Amino acid sequence: MKLKKLIAFFLAGAMALSLAACGGNDNSSSAAGGTSETGNTATESTDTGDLPTLKVAVMPFLNSLPIEYMVQNKLDEANGFKIETVYFSNGGAMNEALAADQWEVGTLSAAAVNSLAIYGAYCIADIGHSEGGLYTLVSPDSPIAQATGTNPSYPDVLGSPETVKGAVIATSTGTISHLNINKWLEVLGLTPDDVQIVSMDFPAAYQALKTGNCDVAALNPPTSFTAESEGYVVTSSLSSLNVPQYDSIIVSNKAYTERRDVLVKYVKAFFQACDALQADQDMAAQMLLDWYTANGSETTLEACATEIETRPFVTSEEAKTITIGESVEITGEFWVSQQLLEESRFPEIAKHVDDSIVKEALGF
Template identity: 40%
Template sequence: MKHIKKITITLLVVLLLTACGTKNADNKGEANNDGKDLPVLRVAMMPFITSLPTEYIIENGLDVKNGFKIESTMFSTGAPMNEAVAADLWDVGAMGAAAVTGVANYDMMIIGEVLESLDGLGIFTKPAHPAAKVKGLNPSFPNVYGDKESVKGSTILLPIGTAQHFTTLKWLEKIGLKQEDVNIVNMETVQAYQALKADQADMAALNVPTFFDAVNDDMVQLGNLADLGTRYVDMIVANPKAVEGKQELIQKYVNLVMEANAEINKDKEKAADLMMEFLKKNGVEQSRESVVGDLERANFIEKDAWKDRDLGLFAKELGEFYIAQGQIDASLTEKFETSIDSQFVK
């Protein structure tokens, strides 16, 4: 009996170790359920809707079905993601405005686009501010509020060098002002909005989800990128080493992103369910109402869109903005031509 027990225990241990080993190998992309070797694509992600298509791919096992395995790494924002590509820590990912500094400083490639925002970036003020009472000064942009008299000398809070900064300068341009005509103070988005509510500034440039807080609080939106004739684009970016060495895997990934985008566009409520789980898994608290609003403002780029769409137009426009602001050396202008590679979307 003791001998039988020893054999039983030994078999149990072997089975447990075998099961654990199979699971770990599968998670790393070294093997799938059939024991076949799978090549790995290292994907950088962030806990925003920018990475929702990748989450869809992972959750539905589309990578494995297409003969490769995604190994994901989560980043809080685009800045550390840029630094990580310089250290060759990921192959492909998605980001917004930070892609411009990634191209300029780290030779990152722009190989596709995930979504364009129809809303979600804007400059807000309180209803009592004089600028909130002037609308349609520029007939080409009838939804824009403010004029020279009501805005000149105002203090505007925003994180400098970001999409909010870009939006603010676009807005000032439309009402006939320049950056030097106002007082721009560098401040992170959440703190900027709290300061606006506490009457410590005239205006604040906000993005999602704080953008929706301002809308719900009946703040007046003086202008957003959609009203200003520009749509904000989140881009698919790549490590140049991966573009050279993992072309086939990257092509499969880009194809799957566009496939996931079509599913997200088709059912935003179902996409909101996935987004809520994605945020929860990554320790981010956000209301479902905010998530649904975030999804509704975005158009995820599908395959058919590339018949008439040119890659990198927003990146070039944003690059020009950074150069004008002195944050990128003018000598790097050429990179916004050479670092845009449309082979994977065309």
């Protein structure tokens, strides 16, 4: 019954969003480069002369903030290229657009598994710690919140087979939050077949939790931090589950093959942005708040500051110490174990990792 109510809840929300989109709101475009809706790019008004243009995918999350910083501070032009942003709501939508060449370079975490293994894209740099703020949450009065100590190896993980089995879990499937769900279930001795996972965007999933239309919501920042601040109980996180994750720069197969020189310039500019954001976290928090607001997410400056602190960007110096692609391979192995990726596809991940571009960009 709860699953039927959740589906009805989701459909009603989708209809409302559709009607709102028909209203012609002039403020609906993405803040970084003027995109109006998924897969569409707006015409750039700036005269960039003969600079080569890169189609850069952005999402309404922290991992796109360095791109916004590059655009605002014209680091793209300073490094000899021009960014044209293409907006997507999540990593799954980005992957679906790869086959149509709708973007050339973007930033992904768990969804990068399919980018590499199925769509032939390449991972060329790890740019952000993405473990922080990846939560599964329940209401304080949920039996799940009361179940402690099920797996002594994970003392901060809540829930038990009895309290979680049969639960309706809302999340954006195919994302890193989906990975969090699966790892949480594994730690509790369950599988995805023991629950009902319903796909919707993160704000809708949180609304479903608040209205009692689901038992658990698996959320990304900033929604996860908002939910926690409003009293919802964190039952697992990638941190408490000891699952390392990075956001990575992913490039389409075509861009990797044909546009290496521009990609080197892009990676150099990207790490200039990361260095600046890490050096001034107050500035970064305000900028993140503006980014979320421009892209329709409600949050607070305090929540943004927490996210900046708990999910730091990789600096140009730290990048020299990271084994690129290790994180996405860990995720890929987990996808295979959960039958989310065909085992025959797994070797493609390692074949589509290249650290030579970041080495050339940063000089190491």
